[in-house]
Amino acid sequence: MVRLITHNLLACHAKGCTSNNFPLRFENARVELREAEFNGDFLQGFLPKIEWNALVDTAKQLGDTSLPPEQPEMTDDEFLKNLHHVLMEIHVEEGVMICPNCSRNYPISNGIPNMLLADYEIA
């Protein structure tokens, strides 16, 4: 159940990996679409927190190109609908997330990513 909303907040937290550690890259991702309730207010409030380029790139990786490459200044209903679909309804069920900096793998199984680190990786 890794939605892109959480993926967009997630960076690698292994020891010494402090820069260029975002966004994690999906590999072998099995995507599932699940409908979620639309909440316009929440999306509006969440917009400033989003790393737009990361979100668009990741969505493209997963085969969704409904988002504009630049974050629009004004938001209309259709844009919010698309954003809602990308953020809340695309679930990655299986696969691996890979840190672009240290290449550490975070496997996802059953929709739950395993973020546990080994002793030597803890900062």
Added chain:
Amino acid sequence: MSRPELQAPPEIYYGDTEAKKYTNNSRIQQVQADMTYRALELLNLPPDEPAFLLDIGCGSGLSGEILDQEGYIWVGVDVAPSMLEVALEREVEGDLFLQDIGQGFGFRPGSFDGAISVSVLQWLLNAETSHPTSSPPHRLTRFFTTLHSALKNPSRAVFQFYPSSDDQIQLITSIAQKAGFGGGIVVDYPNSNKAKKIFLCLFVGSGGSTQQIPKGLEGDEELDAKVRFEQRRHREQRRMKGKRKPGRDRDWILKKKELYRKRGKEDVPRDSKFTGRKRKPVF
């Protein structure tokens, strides 16, 4: 009081049997729900604004279900796979992560509008290996610093936990302060053995107006909130025994027949002196 955190590390203690308890035992569920509501109350989020919350130690998703009901979008982390499996079965809305909070989070700065955690912090107070990163102060420091950066400014984080001594509270609050948090301990029902609950209420930033530490609840626990054993019901039952049940007497039958006739039902027997009369005991 038995202390589960002294028996085994959480990912082992909360195995399949213990995880099952959290779905089957209504008392555990009730206690967890009460504490979640109280934690949300202490979080003091602006009303009618859908917030993005972090549930630390979400376990089987009991608190997550409440967050769903209240309309929050949330992300849960837990270290016990069995509990997360239960959470999947319950089909909670939030995203779940298998993560050891003592290792720190990887969330980007300012991600969350708040964080709650029910009965988790005490698990960070035991060293499981002799590795230096496994010592409680190190784990707590890592936890609080990464959490502090993951929360937006201003916001709050509320932790309900079970400290076994004042030293532990001291350790936790001092490390949280070093990580940049303000705030302190809130104790609900301090004079009750059973209902006493300890909350750590942490603030990120003050945002101009200083945040006040909320007051703990005083006095006795609300008794009306729970179902109590009622002697009265037994007494009532005993009194009612032997008495004939009301209804089904002549008046009741006549009323029903009248009703059926009004509705146009056919073959309603006519009324006579025998209507609703008791048969003799010997038939």
